[in-house]
Amino acid sequence: MSEHESADSGDDDQELGITKSKEYETGEWYAEVVKKAGLANYAPEGMSGFIITRPRGYALWERLQGFLDAKFKDTGVQNAYFPLFIPESYLEAEKDIVEGFDPEVAWVTHGGHDELEERLAVRPTSESIITPYISQWVRSHRDLPLRVNQWCSVVRWEATETKPFFRTKEFLWQEGHTAHADRDGAWDETMTRLDQYESVYEDFLAIPVLRGQKPDHDKFPGADTTTTVEALMPDGKSVQGGTSHYLGTSFAEAFDITYSDEDEAERHAHTTSWGLSWRALGALIMTHSDDQGLVLPPTVAPTQVAIVPIWQEDTKDEVLGYAEGVAEELEEAGIRVELDDRDTRNPGFKFNEHELNGIPVRFEIGPYEVEDDEVTVVHRPDGEQSTVDREGIAETTREHLDEVYAKLYAAAEENLEGEVREADSRDEILGTIGQHGGYVKAPWCGDEECEDEIKDQIAAEIVMVPFEEDDDRHGTDHDDTCAVCDDDATRTAYFAKSY
Amino acid sequence: MSEHESADSGDDDQELGITKSKEYETGEWYAEVVKKAGLANYAPEGMSGFIITRPRGYALWERLQGFLDAKFKDTGVQNAYFPLFIPESYLEAEKDIVEGFDPEVAWVTHGGHDELEERLAVRPTSESIITPYISQWVRSHRDLPLRVNQWCSVVRWEATETKPFFRTKEFLWQEGHTAHADRDGAWDETMTRLDQYESVYEDFLAIPVLRGQKPDHDKFPGADTTTTVEALMPDGKSVQGGTSHYLGTSFAEAFDITYSDEDEAERHAHTTSWGLSWRALGALIMTHSDDQGLVLPPTVAPTQVAIVPIWQEDTKDEVLGYAEGVAEELEEAGIRVELDDRDTRNPGFKFNEHELNGIPVRFEIGPYEVEDDEVTVVHRPDGEQSTVDREGIAETTREHLDEVYAKLYAAAEENLEGEVREADSRDEILGTIGQHGGYVKAPWCGDEECEDEIKDQIAAEIVMVPFEEDDDRHGTDHDDTCAVCDDDATRTAYFAKSY
Numbered sequence A, B: 001m002s003e004h005e006s007a008d009s010g011d012d013d014q015e016l017g018i019t020k021s022k023e024y025e026t027g028e029w030y031a032e033v034v035k036k037a038g039l040a041n042y043a044p045e046g047m048s049g050f051i052i053t054r055p056r057g058y059a060l061w062e063r064l065q066g067f068l069d070a071k072f073k074d075t076g077v078q079n080a081y082f083p084l085f086i087p088e089s090y091l092e093a094e095k096d097i098v099e100g101f102d103p104e105v106a107w108v109t110h111g112g113h114d115e116l117e118e119r120l121a122v123r124p125t126s127e128s129i130i131t132p133y134i135s136q137w138v139r140s141h142r143d144l145p146l147r148v149n150q151w152c153s154v155v156r157w158e159a160t161e162t163k164p165f166f167r168t169k170e171f172l173w174q175e176g177h178t179a180h181a182d183r184d185g186a187w188d189e190t191m192t193r194l195d196q197y198e199s200v201y202e203d204f205l206a207i208p209v210l211r212g213q214k215p216d217h218d219k220f221p222g223a224d225t226t227t228t229v230e231a232l233m234p235d236g237k238s239v240q241g242g243t244s245h246y247l248g249t250s251f252a253e254a255f256d257i258t259y260s261d262e263d264e265a266e267r268h269a270h271t272t273s274w275g276l277s278w279r280a281l282g283a284l285i286m287t288h289s290d291d292q293g294l295v296l297p298p299t300v301a302p303t304q305v306a307i308v309p310i311w312q313e314d315t316k317d318e319v320l321g322y323a324e325g326v327a328e329e330l331e332e333a334g335i336r337v338e339l340d341d342r343d344t345r346n347p348g349f350k351f352n353e354h355e356l357n358g359i360p361v362r363f364e365i366g367p368y369e370v371e372d373d374e375v376t377v378v379h380r381p382d383g384e385q386s387t388v389d390r391e392g393i394a395e396t397t398r399e400h401l402d403e404v405y406a407k408l409y410a411a412a413e414e415n416l417e418g419e420v421r422e423a424d425s426r427d428e429i430l431g432t433i434g435q436h437g438g439y440v441k442a443p444w445c446g447d448e449e450c451e452d453e454i455k456d457q458i459a460a461e462i463v464m465v466p467f468e469e470d471d472d473r474h475g476t477d478h479d480d481t482c483a484v485c486d487d488d489a490t491r492t493a494y495f496a497k498s499y
């Protein structure tokens, strides 16, 4: 902090506190937290739909990247980088199998002063350029499985209201693309990535998720199966947290990905693709934060512990010395700690600022703590306060960080469990979602029309269907009928409004 | 390697070896190494000037990023992310102080089916969007220094011949932008980043560099001083390895970056910017590689040691078991090791492949090594072979990796030292560069016209002028005259052809 020290106390132009209520004005509250915690700014005029990701926001993405990328590398994924642009004819080629993204593509038409012969799309997703190269690189079964991933930004020109990290024209994500010899290999891959996405939410962001697949009519175009993890937001809407697609052989057929098997026969590969975007940060901010500002689990927090020394002139040296010793010990133990020794700010101001910025644990150290060889520990999510021994502080801190994580997870889990309700009729689905939001589980025949009846009335849709093995309605040996049409129910559907 | 094991030996479509000569066909040789070592492919038709960065190439960038980003973070830099696009009016605003990039900008004119009201440039560099935000974020001297960096790709629509990592329309880089209270702070920052760039080359890529500043007429537009590190390539041309600009107050004045100082007076900040691109990878590949393929220093190599077990049917188990033990021990010590236990390839094929791919050290382990408790170690750059004890193998390996680094650095240093020549006249400059390439040091008056006389004749320019404190021609108390015009020489100029 030394660079910010000074004798002058100055005023901040902006008010520090959050003024909106999470419960009653969720949208405005979210925007205020993003701005005041310094996560992002809106882009300037002429750039509506774009955001500026400030260091405190980008640090969250970097930490998420670190967590997920390590898992990718442990499971055979290699990173690569493909061009930002895709020729229009490439997107057209993909149209044979998928509908394409062109209503929402940004087009480059000029390079310097010259008009291009062929328009270039700013990538809305990269399969149409990655898949042809996978096709070149795969010759024999010895080249399989082949896995490439890229971390990049993509652009989709949607004309919806901007919501930082949830809805922006440009967003950061990763997209992985793999080829395998057979269905089993590709299906295992699809599940490995879904498991890793689940782990991002449950083990890193402290957000429990539901896992399953999308209804057939809502799959990724061209996919055999689209799998998803879904997270419930405090406003009762579901966020699609990451998707992993088993593409069957459709992309391999369209782009000619073949390999010679052990008997020298030519076969089509089975492919997958999977992506997770910075929407995960939106879910993170939305789930845990409160009317005091940002709340972060210690896993993702750039600073895990803020130490606030509290001194009078005559106790300053001993208090600061003691606090510095604590900070060093935590730092050596690999804990991300910040000693806030600014003497231009009083402790109350610092408490508020660290709360606004979501630092998970605060240490307060004054003359009493020094005298008793102790540290006062405060948890950000609930303000719980305790006094702990100075000795073994690094180990104790770890326990407190784990406790904070557990508290956040438990609160999110309790919310989720209370927000999954059952319904047996069309009216009950509509009434339950209308009144409570959240998820409504209902027996479903599998027809899109039955979803449409709900969607038309209340803008809720089937966000997820549990996997066959998790769904005791799968198969025929049960008596349930579809909540909407009364035909035989073959699956359980989770209806919800969604982001 | 287990996923590549199989009973079948198949043929590769492509020839494994390098066919061009580094000495006589440097350009073709470079292109062949990039392709055959699997670093990059050219992009498809309609996308000339773009490349596909394959995993083995991208891994080099990831490692460089890790090295440099850690240095940035240790010295107060925070990463952020700004939009991919910049409104045309923003680039126009920058024109007041700089010439601008628009002859080489890619323009987005349409979003979906609609023409945009204002064209958007795909960022050729981001100061015109970053600087206005720095202006917003800086209020008081307590906000300074402010440092943001972004790792991203930029696009410059230059119609030159493509050379992977050296000349591509899209390239990966980092750009840092900082604001400081005064000249000293900003100048220190400029030097800190130049030191870090020097360290990337000298401590990580095993390439010695020359450091200095660009002539005034060749500065970054709007800069007070442009500093550079220059690396000599084997074809005798200089590569600008990274630049760090002290911008004075010109950008602060144009974009209104002011702060209130300790006496509440409003002052303009002093700013800097600095960037390093994947051209560093081009220099890496070009400098060390040879007619057998890629050569990498162990620092940047994704795999540092390849272990090739050599067995007959009756010795297979013991040889493989021994090799696995060695691999495990290296891995536990944090050495990046690959055990090449494919039984579809003979050892000679494996040797060639690992040489082509630039793995710095090879271990050969056969029955004799097992019997004698030894390992045969081969250095990639010069084929030096030795036999070492199995005991303490991790420590021994580190020593060998350090030796390989030292060999590469020494070779590059020897080349550089032999390629700096002196000249005292226009004809001597022309003759020396014409005959030898490399750098020619000459006394210079400081006039652009004197550089033009050289440039017009032989396409060599002043790539670097040593800093004043390193240049005994600086000042007036010496008798040298400019090699070109015979006016007083005030500086030493390094002439060279450049990339």
Ligand SMILES: [Zn+2]
Binding pocket: A444, A445, A446, A447, A450, A482, A483, A484, A485, A486, A487
């Ligand atoms: Zn139905």
Ligand SMILES: [Zn+2]
Binding pocket: B444, B445, B446, B447, B450, B482, B483, B484, B485, B486, B487
């Ligand atoms: Zn002259």
